[in-house]
Amino acid sequence: MSLIATLARLEAVSTGRAQPIATVRHRRLSERPLVFVPLTTAGEAGAPLGALVGTDRDAPHLLVVPQPRDRDLRFAFLSELADIVLPYIDTYAEDVEAAERNETDPETGKRVKVEVELCADAPQLILPSRAGVDFVRLLGRSMRFRRTAEQDPETPYPAPPRVPLLGRWLTHFGERARVPGSSLLLAMTDVLARHWATGQSTLEDQHLGALLAWIAPPQGETGAEAALRAELARDAQGQLLCPPAGPATDPAFDNKLLAPAFERYDRARTALAAAEDGLEADDRLGDLTAAEREIRALVESRTRPTWDAVWRGLDLVRELPEAGRVEERWTRDRWSFTGHRDRVAAGEPPQPRRDDAVTAANKLAAREREQARLEAQEALDDPLVMAGRRLSGEAFAGEVTEVVMAYSEGKRPSPRPLVTVRTDDRPHLGERAKVFRSLGGKPQSAEFVGYEEALDKGDEDGGVGEDGRDAGALLVLRVLDKMGRGKEPEEGSVPEKGDLVCFTLFEHEQRGGAKLPDPEETPWTHGGPPGEQVSEAADPLTEEDVL
Amino acid sequence: MTAVFDPGAAATEATDAILRDTLHGTARGVVVDSPPGAGKSTLVVRAALELADAGRPLMVVAQTNAQVDDLVLRLAEKNPELPVGRLHSSDADPYDKALDDLPNVRKSAKAGDLGGLSVVISTAAKWAHVKVDEPWRHAIVDEAYQMRSDSLLAVAGLFERALFVGDPGQLDPFSIVGSEQWAGLSYDPSASAVTTLLAHNPALPQHRLPVSWRLPASAAPLVSDAFYPYTPFRSGTDHGDRHLSFGVPSDGSGPDRVIDEAAESGWGLLELPARHTPRTDPEAVRAVATVVRRLLDRGGAATSERSPDPAPLTADRIAVGTAHRDQAAAVRAALAELGVTDVTVDTANRLQGREYDVTVVLHPLSGRPDATAFHLETGRLCVLTSRHRHACIVVCRAGVSELLDDYPSTEPVQLGTLVKFPDGWEANHAVLARLAEHRVAWRP
Numbered sequence: 001m002s003l004i005a006t007l008a009r010l011e012a013v014s015t016g017r018a019q020p021i022a023t024v025r026h027r028r029l030s031e032r033p034l035v036f037v038p039l040t041t042a043g044e045a046g047a048p049l050g051a052l053v054g055t056d057r058d059a060p061h062l063l064v065v066p067q068p069r070d071r072d073l074r075f076a077f078l079s080e081l082a083d084i085v086l087p088y089i090d091t092y093a094e095d096v097e098a099a100e101r102n103e104t105d106p107e108t109g110k111r112v113k114v115e116v117e118l119c120a121d122a123p124q125l126i127l128p129s130r131a132g133v134d135f136v137r138l139l140g141r142s143m144r145f146r147r148t149a150e151q152d153p154e155t156p157y158p159a160p161p162r163v164p165l166l167g168r169w170l171t172h173f174g175e176r177a178r179v180p181g182s183s184l185l186l187a188m189t190d191v192l193a194r195h196w197a198t199g200q201s202t203l204e205d206q207h208l209g210a211l212l213a214w215i216a217p218p219q220g221e222t223g224a225e226a227a228l229r230a231e232l233a234r235d236a237q238g239q240l241l242c243p244p245a246g247p248a249t250d251p252a253f254d255n256k257l258l259a260p261a262f263e264r265y266d267r268a269r270t271a272l273a274a275a276e277d278g279l280e281a282d283d284r285l286g287d288l289t290a291a292e293r294e295i296r297a298l299v300e301s302r303t304r305p306t307w308d309a310v311w312r313g314l315d316l317v318r319e320l321p322e323a324g325r326v327e328e329r330w331t332r333d334r335w336s337f338t339g340h341r342d343r344v345a346a347g348e349p350p351q352p353r354r355d356d357a358v359t360a361a362n363k364l365a366a367r368e369r370e371q372a373r374l375e376a377q378e379a380l381d382d383p384l385v386m387a388g389r390r391l392s393g394e395a396f397a398g399e400v401t402e403v404v405m406a407y408s409e410g411k412r413p414s415p416r417p418l419v420t421v422r423t424d425d426r427p428h429l430g431e432r433a434k435v436f437r438s439l440g441g442k443p444q445s446a447e448f449v450g451y452e453e454a455l456d457k458g459d460e461d462g463g464v465g466e467d468g469r470d471a472g473a474l475l476v477l478r479v480l481d482k483m484g485r486g487k488e489p490e491e492g493s494v495p496e497k498g499d500l501v502c503f504t505l506f507e508h509e510q511r512g513g514a515k516l517p518d519p520e521e522t523p524w525t526h527g528g529p530p531g532e533q534v535s536e537a538a539d540p541l542t543e544e545d546v547l
Numbered sequence: 548m549t550a551v552f553d554p555g556a557a558a559t560e561a562t563d564a565i566l567r568d569t570l571h572g573t574a575r576g577v578v579v580d581s582p583p584g585a586g587k588s589t590l591v592v593r594a595a596l597e598l599a600d601a602g603r604p605l606m607v608v609a610q611t612n613a614q615v616d617d618l619v620l621r622l623a624e625k626n627p628e629l630p631v632g633r634l635h636s637s638d639a640d641p642y643d644k645a646l647d648d649l650p651n652v653r654k655s656a657k658a659g660d661l662g663g664l665s666v667v668i669s670t671a672a673k674w675a676h677v678k679v680d681e682p683w684r685h686a687i688v689d690e691a692y693q694m695r696s697d698s699l700l701a702v703a704g705l706f707e708r709a710l711f712v713g714d715p716g717q718l719d720p721f722s723i724v725g726s727e728q729w730a731g732l733s734y735d736p737s738a739s740a741v742t743t744l745l746a747h748n749p750a751l752p753q754h755r756l757p758v759s760w761r762l763p764a765s766a767a768p769l770v771s772d773a774f775y776p777y778t779p780f781r782s783g784t785d786h787g788d789r790h791l792s793f794g795v796p797s798d799g800s801g802p803d804r805v806i807d808e809a810a811e812s813g814w815g816l817l818e819l820p821a822r823h824t825p826r827t828d829p830e831a832v833r834a835v836a837t838v839v840r841r842l843l844d845r846g847g848a849a850t851s852e853r854s855p856d857p858a859p860l861t862a863d864r865i866a867v868g869t870a871h872r873d874q875a876a877a878v879r880a881a882l883a884e885l886g887v888t889d890v891t892v893d894t895a896n897r898l899q900g901r902e903y904d905v906t907v908v909l910h911p912l913s914g915r916p917d918a919t920a921f922h923l924e925t926g927r928l929c930v931l932t933s934r935h936r937h938a939c940i941v942v943c944r945a946g947v948s949e950l951l952d953d954y955p956s957t958e959p960v961q962l963g964t965l966v967k968f969p970d971g972w973e974a975n976h977a978v979l980a981r982l983a984e985h986r987v988a989w990r991p
Contacts, residue, residue, distance in 0.1 A: 514675030
């Protein structure tokens with residue numbers, strides 16, 4: 001944890017309220033996000049119990065699996081989910097704008113610009129917590145290899161038509177969520193924790209109720225009290241007042257309420273199957289419907305508080321203005337979305353279970369690049385984030401006290417002005433360290449020349465101030481670029497005396513990495529080419545899978 | 548007849564076997580594990596010269612520019628006639644200026660300019676951008692345990708066969724983003740290059756250099772037991788071969804007493820009272836700086852097998868090692884206040900591969916309330932405690948043993964991954980137990 005984050009947490013403890021650690025919003029929030037609050041069945045990995053899903057905060061769709069161990073009911077749930085999620089995705093897939101992309105011409109091998117479509121906006125999925133994001137990945141994996149009856153008439157348990165497609169999309173969202181700075185799939189706890197520091201541990205911050213309690217405690221209560229209540233308080237029946245954000249449910253709920261309801265449902269179903277005539281069946285169908293309605297009410301009672309909390313979280317984060325470079329990162333999300341849309345349209349097979357060596361290496365490299373980009377962009381967008389970097393010696397801000405013109409040696413001398421900056425920061429500058437500042441959105445680089453010793457040259461600003469305060473260090477930089485082609489630097493390209501400047505020790509833009517070999521040219525050190533991609537079967541059935 | 552261990556003969560035997568496999572073997576790869584200071588660079592230079600002599604075009608992959616420049620200088624020193632290519636980046640000051648004085652070293656940012664040279668050397672990052680029609684017949688990959696699997700993937704197409712050399716006990720490569728998704732895959736891109744190589748080619752010949760020429764007889768057993776329990780090594784010198792003495796007698800202070808203890812036994816632990824502190828613990832930083840100041844003031848002299856006459860212990864023969872960069876910066880500032888400027892102060896990552904007479908180490912767990920995976924990493928402690936030829940002084944707050952017991956390793960177990968042993972918890976305990984025998988309490 002950085003020093004400034006520690007300070008913010010201490011301040012949160014002492015004031016009883018979460019402290020802002022950002023002045024702007026560093027993630028894109030769609031105007032019409034799809035909020036998804038799933039619940040899962042205890043002890044049954046990947047068996048959904050129900051969900052609230054939708055784009056309208058006042059009218060969520062309630063989906064329930066009254067008996068999660070019944071494969072058909074599970075498929076019905078996934079089918080309903082597909083009917084909500086896929087049309088939402090489709091609305092974004094259709095609205096496109098023209099864009100250019102660099103591609104390698106297969107005939108000449110040269111890089112050429114190709115006119116392609118780019119979706120004008122992208123869908124956004126909001127989950128309450130990180131565990132929810134993992135659940136999205138699990139759902140994606142469990143669905144994308146399924147076969148529909150249309151794809152394979154022989155398949156023993158055909159999936160409903162659009163379920164495999166939903167699996168591919170959820171997989172794509174889950175995979176994209178691993179890219180730092182992406183906003184296609186967000187966990188509300190992560191978004192809130194990015195913008196506020198609470199007085200509890202980062203582990204506790206993953207409890208959406210407790211996190212919100214710190215950020216916006218009820219009148220007359222401190223964050224700590226409200227958070228404790230959110231975590232522990234139970235009603236007379238022993239149920240949590242603030243149910244966990246899921247997908248896991250509280251054991252007390254499972255044991256006391258859910259299990260008996262399942263039992264009543266199972267009994268009603270068995271009784272219905274055993275009905276001997278129509279009249280009896282009608283009667284018992286009524287019992288079954290009542291039992292199902294009871295489970296629906298239970299699921300709604302545990303998801304609705306989380307649903308409302310997610311929207312409250314969205315309200316809080318939306319109050320912050322969007323940071324300047326969020327749009328650029330969102331454009332990458334749009335490319336990612338468009339790319340997957342095109343792969344689906346082209347009839348490509350679902351994402352493989354495991355990445356091959358080249359794909360894995362490419363993903364890791366891309367994510368490392370995005371992480372570095374995100375850290376740089378957040379600092380450049382937000383003075384509070386930059387303050388943290390300054391405090392840790394990775395940046396410095398100060399006033400220009402002197403500019404001396406100088407030139408490079410060589411046949412055509414170029415401007416290399418020496419700029420003296422007075423700063424109270426303590427950057428970790430090594431010999432000839434490169435530093436960067438943002439000039440019109442582009443990075444201008446300079447080289448650290450040295451510290452100026454003469455702090456006592458009689459300048460009224462220099463040396464130790466009258467109050468005995470340390471007046472900071474004077475450091476000399478040599479500006480290296482972005483000054484135009486002429487002998488004299490272009491207007492405004494060199495800082496002037498009295499300017500306030502902020503330089504970073506980290507680079508602002510990331511270089512692209514080296515191109516890796518194609519998967520079919522995987523070298524012997526990495527097992528050689530992976531071979532033809534075979535279409536993968538869904539997970540095999542086990543006895544436990546069938547009731 | 549009793550068998551007397553002859554370190555020189557053992558090392559020669561190992562080197563001969565490695566060169567035999569490299570020059571005349573049939574396997575596509577040869578892996579060499581080298582403990583700290585076991586003559587890895589010497590081996591790389593010798594293998595390069597022999598491959599060049601045999602007329603096989605050779606590419607050498609190192610991990611940092613400093614390592615590349617160092618190898619070029621060593622090659623030129625051994626054989627000034629050998630045509631060597633230094634492939635470098637197109638940044639400003641891409642290589643050591645000392646290379647400009649070597650007539651047979653050609654430098655270029657383009658691999659095409661270096662065609663036909665016996666040996667071409669560059670970093671893995673630069674090699675990754677090179678495209679060739681015909682691969683090199685041979686490659687040497689240096690520091691292969693610090694190279695990530697994905698960077699080997701980027702360069703492995705450039706050569707037919709390779710010699711992989713490295714120290715398995717040093718810091719593992721790391722990535723700045725999570726990579727659990729690929730844990731357990733044989734080609735996990737965040738694993739080390741050797742891990743991936745051996746997972747796919749388990750039959751490759753593997754060798755081990757058995758003798759550390761750097762570590763003194765006092766240090767080799769500790770480092771070997773704590774960090775290489777299944778592949779032990781010996782020191783090349785014996786007790787009494789090296790000697791550290793001081794002209795100015797001790798003034799009885801903690802720093803002076805720990806210096807004397809370290810001069811006598813090779814190890815010293817300067818223990819500060821237990822306390823939870825920020826990373827840049829001002830007291831510990833001051834203690835480190837004071838020890839360095841006293842080392843210089845007391846007129847140290849080092850006698851070793853290299854020369855019969857005592858060599859003065861100067862600032863360039865001393866290094867300070869820390870876990871974090873801000874700690875290094877704090878120590879540098881404290882040293883500057885005491886008027887010391889030429890002593891190397893760096894993090895474990897940057898001290899890898901370097902050698903000094905005396906090192907002063909700020910213990911990674913000193914003053915911490917928790918023991919994270921970063922601070923427990925075996926390689927970090929191994930690097931910090933294996934840079935010295937004479938003595939190592941560790942500065943630490945009391946209570947680290949208790950801290951270790953309070954925080955046993957909690958890293959999730961991933962299926963399919965090789966469990967590294969010893970783990971950081973065990974290694975830290977082993978080192979602390981030995982250091983405790985050389986404890987001196989802080990008394991300024």
